[in-house]
Amino acid sequence: MTDRDELERIIARVALQDRKAFGQLYERTQAKLFGICLRILRSRAEAEDALQEVYVRVWHNADRYQVLGLSPMTWLITIARNHAIDLLRRRRVAERSGQAPIAEAMEQPDASPGPEALTLARSDGDLLRACLGELEPERSEAVQGAYMFGFTYAELADRYAVPLNTMRTWLRRSLQRLKECMSR
Template sequence: MAGRLRAVARGDRAALGDVYRLTSAKLFGVILRILSDRDEAEDVLQEVYLTVWNKADRFDEGRASPITWLVAIARNRAIDRLRSLGPRRAGERPAEEAEAVADGGPGPLIALEESDEARRLLACLETVEARARGAIVAAFYEGRTYEDLARAGGLPLGTMKSLIRRALLRLRGCLEA
């Protein structure tokens, strides 16, 4: 996949088609979990691949795997859209209903567990306090927003952000060691 992203960076449209075919279902699931609206999720998915087309040259496989990079773009775009939509409108379905979205591939945690890089990350995750570890997994692999995590944990938003930031710094230190 990294090779296909490098080809996209060189302007190869067929490579972008390959990346889309390989990742769109998973990215759509991440986006839909955050937005709970198919139309909005489809729009955001389009924005994600436009971003990939424009910024593929910024992908650094030394920092992240291709799917991690793509999921981060999708998650960030979906959260940006969620913020721009404002408070939930009446009649919207809860994000939990996104669990029913079919995805034939392995979930992100299963895919992560299958790589050497993942084994290192999982070992480092074990060094992080359980509450922070759960928040990181929920935010980055389940697509939950910091606001949602703060509400669910009964914490102020700033406290949740600090908790996750400290844990991410600890993870970075562990991974760089």
Template sequence: MDRLSGGDEDALGDLYERTSAKLFGICLRILHDREEAEDVLQDVYLSVWRRADRFDADRASPITWLATIARNRSIDRLRQIGRRGGDRPMNEAEDVADSSPDAFARLAQGDDGRRLATCLRELDERTQASILAAFYGGLTYEALAERLSVPLGTIKSRIRRGLIKLKGCLSQ
């Protein structure tokens, strides 16, 4: 990330080579459309190129930071698609299998991940499941509320309170 923030184009190529399959999987899982996922992935790397100097290793690992950007950009694109009224079929999602660990599994392998897993276990089951579905499962708050048959405000409040508790636990 230091090389990247210094404008090293080779560093961007190395980063892309190491992370693109995982990030594409995140985008595709959220968008259910290969072309949209490819567009978002390109946008993610352009954003990373421009904002590499904002990466803070004390707050997250590089893959966690990248996965968060990919998730957020994918959700933004999903909302754009919805506003355009397009209903995208999930025609190619099954063809993309990624056998490597997902973002949560990779995060859990490190010290930060073990701390996060411990703090997540301290949350009540509904809050824990909601946070995992939203942040690691790629569900939007709206989709999660629909899946659980609860009001959108309830999901937002549950996740917000859970994130506050996680932040407190992780800062200890």
């Protein structure tokens, strides 16, 4: 049985409110999901709180997971990523008056690799970085800003001084190129 099959089986048991299966799911996935939350939120305390909320959502929505050709990790990562980005956006709205400009926030260096970076290095991280390197620098930065740091399309359009629809086109085409590169 593959890891994917095992995770699907565990999620099916979680949908039946099986606490033991929920513990197994947590043990198998918490490091990666925590890494994603930490990378987006950049605060260990906030990432821990976000991770707890992610698993509450998984517990309540496991019955909605259906095998449609998507991996269970994709489903879990999407829940974690979307929740962390929602928290980040709420924080930005609350701190809007004293917040650093977007350009400064995007350029702040993170000297140490986070848990997500370490996890990605063990899976498709090297390939993803290589594929991002094939994009034009502005496109690569825009993709990372949108999907790793939670910037909105409008914020990115302002940052790069392009119309909103142009930014949408940049991101859509860049994602298509990344998909093609990742499937080589």
